[in-house]
Amino acid sequence: MKKEVSNLLVASNITLNHDNYLIEFKSDSSIEEIIPGQFVNVKVNKSPGTFLRRPFSVHDTNPSDHSFSILVKTIGEGTKALSRVKEGESLDVVYPLGNGFKLPSKGEKILLIGGGVGIAPMMHLARTSQELGADVHILLGARTIHDHILIDEFKRYGTVHLTTDDGSVGTKGFVTSHQIMDGTIRFNRYQCCGPDPMMQAVARKAKQNATECEVSLENMMACGFGVCLCCVTKTNEGNKCVCTDGPVFNINDLEWQI
Numbered sequence: 001m002k003k004e005v006s007n008l009l010v011a012s013n014i015t016l017n018h019d020n021y022l023i024e025f026k027s028d029s030s031i032e033e034i035i036p037g038q039f040v041n042v043k044v045n046k047s048p049g050t051f052l053r054r055p056f057s058v059h060d061t062n063p064s065d066h067s068f069s070i071l072v073k074t075i076g077e078g079t080k081a082l083s084r085v086k087e088g089e090s091l092d093v094v095y096p097l098g099n100g101f102k103l104p105s106k107g108e109k110i111l112l113i114g115g116g117v118g119i120a121p122m123m124h125l126a127r128t129s130q131e132l133g134a135d136v137h138i139l140l141g142a143r144t145i146h147d148h149i150l151i152d153e154f155k156r157y158g159t160v161h162l163t164t165d166d167g168s169v170g171t172k173g174f175v176t177s178h179q180i181m182d183g184t185i186r187f188n189r190y191q192c193c194g195p196d197p198m199m200q201a202v203a204r205k206a207k208q209n210a211t212e213c214e215v216s217l218e219n220m221m222a223c224g225f226g227v228c229l230c231c232v233t234k235t236n237e238g239n240k241c242v243c244t245d246g247p248v249f250n251i252n253d254l255e256w257q258i
Helices: 077-083 122-131 151-155 196-208
Strands: 004-015 020-026 039-042 054-062 067-073 090-097 109-115 135-142 159-164 189-193 212-216 232-235 238-241 248-250
Touching: 020 077, 039 067, 054 077, 054 090, 054 122, 067 077, 109 122, 109 196, 122 135, 122 151, 122 189, 135 151, 151 159, 189 196, 196 212
Parallel strands: 109 135, 109 189, 135 159, 189 212
Antiparallel strands: 004 020, 004 090, 020 067, 039 054, 039 090, 054 067, 212 248, 232 238
8 A cells, every 4th residue: 555644534532541542543545455563653733842753553444434543552742642632633644654464374373462552453463364264362461450451352353362460360470471372272373562572572482382473563663764763673684674674573584582
């Protein structure tokens, strides 16, 4: 899909919990070609201290309505300003950017792993993978039961497994503590997004289990076109821009000490 810079209508802004918001944009153009794992860069209004665009994974799409959504977690001034946008307002958005996840073949068994706000691209990937006939399992990690969001929506597209740091729901510990990652169940692929330490731990499990693994890196991506060089990461083929060569990479291509 050709990249666009457009003022998109905010179709809705739904409060999910104390610091997570689901913002839906409506486009005048077809969005059918947006690939799971791609992202958008949003210009933040009403935030004088926010100079750079903010990158967000495409959470899900609704091609019949020409709409897509992003998941916003309030961390700094920019995301707090975005959390306050109202239905009917418009935001300047560059989309779609980057390269997405490998899509499964019919009958493949895949495990999608999201930690914290890293669950954002997993909804689009889960839905698309189910539509392609894959056996989809989804492993979601959070600090507490109160930090888990959108569980019922994920259950529409696969078998959901949960972990929490405090054990308030699901398995206690990190996502790699869950028994589904012990290698007993064979998956064709792990696909993961979350904090770097979590993704590196998943990568180690993938190596141990001889399982293909993709990760979506969360580097700062201010421009989205490989110009500002904010997001450079080391790979086996030299430095690459996460915004143009990623954000999704096979772990075998990254210079991670795993």
